[in-house]
Amino acid sequence: MNFPLKAAVKCGQCPIRHRAVCAHCDDDELTLLEHMKSYKTFAAGETILWRGDELAFVGSVVQGVASLSKTLEDGRTQMVGLLLPSDFIGRPGRQQIEFDVTATTEVTLCCFERKPFEQLIQNTPHVAQRLMELALDELDAARDWMLLLGRKTAREKIATFVQMLVRRTQVRHIDGKLHPLSMPMTREQIADYLGLTLETVSRQFNGLKKEGVIAFSDRRQFEVLDLAGLHAATGDDAEFIS
Amino acid sequence: MNFPLKAAVKCGQCPIRHRAVCAHCDDDELTLLEHMKSYKTFAAGETILWRGDELAFVGSVVQGVASLSKTLEDGRTQMVGLLLPSDFIGRPGRQQIEFDVTATTEVTLCCFERKPFEQLIQNTPHVAQRLMELALDELDAARDWMLLLGRKTAREKIATFVQMLVRRTQVRHIDGKLHPLSMPMTREQIADYLGLTLETVSRQFNGLKKEGVIAFSDRRQFEVLDLAGLHAATGDDAEFIS
DNA sequence: TGCGATCCTTGATCTACATCAAGGATCCGC
DNA sequence: GCGGATCCTTGATGTAGATCAAGGATCGCA
Structure with a gap:
């Protein structure tokens, strides 16, 4: 099920290669990152960073879900904030964070030490630019x-x-229905x-279930039966598909 | 009361010179911006940009208040979002905005055409860096x-x-009390x-008024009588002064 | 200086969601 | 495969803030 993450996965094989902070990097830049990176794994429920902590490392979520x-x-x-694979933790120029970062499921991060990473940004505009795009997203x-809210x-x-x-999660569509999520x-x-x-x-999930909008197979596994009904239930203005 | 904004205020005299997107610029860079900029003023209530509009210009709030x-x-x-003087409107790499921008009070903007501004960013890292800082703020x-919420x-x-x-609004303190805001x-x-x-x-303002935390002179003019009481009423964790 | 428009206040009532409570399902280590 | 912990569901009740309603203050313009 999970991507088999050894201590030293090649960037070329990385599942988030084209969406993460390294998305725009060419081969040379990738080699630089390759030498700096290290993987860290956190168990579900474990705290990755506490509010106010000195930010020693930054990095991308490779696998799993974390939350701010x-x-x-x-x-x-x-x-x-909910951090899914390819999302970035830590910001250039900030040594502290003002929220807790917690592993929601088991999480694997591709980490860089903050100081060297910040120096690298100076010389690799591709990374700086991608960081800006991620921040704006x-x-x-x-x-x-x-x-x-x-x-x-x-x-x-x-x-x-x-x-x-x-x-x-960019799940594939099958005639309006969707694969289990x-x-x-x-x-x-x-x-x-x-x-x-x-x-x-709980009550609202069961409401949508009774109306046939979604269905649960397991309590962690579900599928969308009526995508149009789901969109209609969000209250969003249909004129603007965001 | 207001800073007298003629069509061509010198950047050196600009009230937001050291906080806006130009904050880190040296004299040469400032000269470049000086030639590109133009002022636009909007009356209170006027819409500056509609959601989905093609973003023709970007710029800083010089005076007044705008909202997203x-x-x-x-x-x-x-x-x-609430845009106060020095805040920036528009993002590099985005040609659309996904919210309405409205003048809350009369607003003066220091504008740049988007295309030339984006080219300028490529060559002036000081501006790019400041833009990143503003986005993170x-x-x-x-x-x-x-x-x-x-x-x-x-x-x-x-x-x-x-x-x-x-x-x-960085108002001056006078023995714990504050100047009218x-x-x-x-x-x-x-x-x-x-x-x-x-x-x-309305009810909550009057509640805080009755408790002597704030006082209104006019309905648009007030002062804080009890700053500690105000902080206590926010519910925020006092351990972290943000 | 007078009159309509806008903005604000205050009171009465309603309701969506929180809170309190209890039981059932599922998971996990032994 | 047993027993406690965790997670989820469902029902009964409470309440903060929404909604409805009406009157008062202030503003802006003739």
Whole structure:
């Protein structure tokens, strides 16, 4: 099932080669990165970085799912980002992060030490440019999520979440239906991502299930039966397909 | 009161010279920008750019306040960004924007045509770097707002909003109290920024007023009487002063 | 200086979702 | 394949904030 990640996978064989921070690199640049990189694996639930930590390394998610989250004084938490394969952790010019980074499933990262990586950016505009694109993509995603958190109903939130999973996992279409997808997180984690409680998440999933929009085979495995119905349930303006 | 913006203010005299996209530029680079720039002014309420518009120009807010907002099918709207002086509109490599940009107060922009500006970026790393910093700052702000929208109570939202105004307008402190600040938007616009209704915004302002945390002289003019009380009301973890 | 438009306040009521509660399914280590 | 931990579902009840409604303040323009 999983891509077999040895300690030294060749960049050429890497599953995220054309989407990650290295996407625009030519062979020479890739060789440079090849020598700097190292893989780290984290078990599900393990914290990768704590808020306020000094950022020793940066890197890309190769496999699995990680999440960024923020917490209030009394413990209420909000997930502020979901990192899927090819997403990047850490920013040039920042030595601290202002949120916790946690492994949601088992996660494999392709890491670089921050200092050398920042020097490399100076001389490889392809990496700097890709980093900028990734940051702007994240900004777009954050703004879509602001609309969701501020104005959408529970049902619309769940539908939007499922739609996002479908899009980001780029699953193949079969006559309007879709291959089974995996739900990479618990109801509670989904609740923290959507600004809901786990009970409401559960009720809304079952609502969409009863209406025949989605179906669960397993509680972590589901498929979309009615893609048009799903889109309609998101509340988004159909005029703009984002 | 306002900085007197003629059609051709020298960059050296510009009020946002050291915070905007040109912050890191040396004199030569500034001369280049000087020749490319032009000022545009928009009246309060005027739309600067519509969602989906082809992005002909990019630029910085010099004076006034603009806002970015997204709308659902049925008209519910959420503000996804507030642009104060020195903030930048438009992104390299994107020819479209996915939200409306509106003048909240009268706004003056320092504009550049997009195509020439993008070429300029290639050769002036100082501008490219500053653009990256600005994008990352916006990403941080967006994530703080996600926590607010998803998990804060109405009271915490209002307190956080006031705190943000205090910080961003960098008002001088006088023994814990603060100089009068201006509220650059209506109750309805604030509601759209905080994911509330205008009635709730009004009630919460009056709540904080009754408790002596803030005071209004005019409905657009107020001051913070109890800064510590304000911070306490935001719900944020005091351990991390962001 | 007067009048309509806009903006704000305040009160009464409603409702979507949170909270509280309990039981059932699934997983995992022994 | 047994027993506790974790995760999920479902029901009953509570409540923060939305919605509905009406009146008051302030603004801008003749």
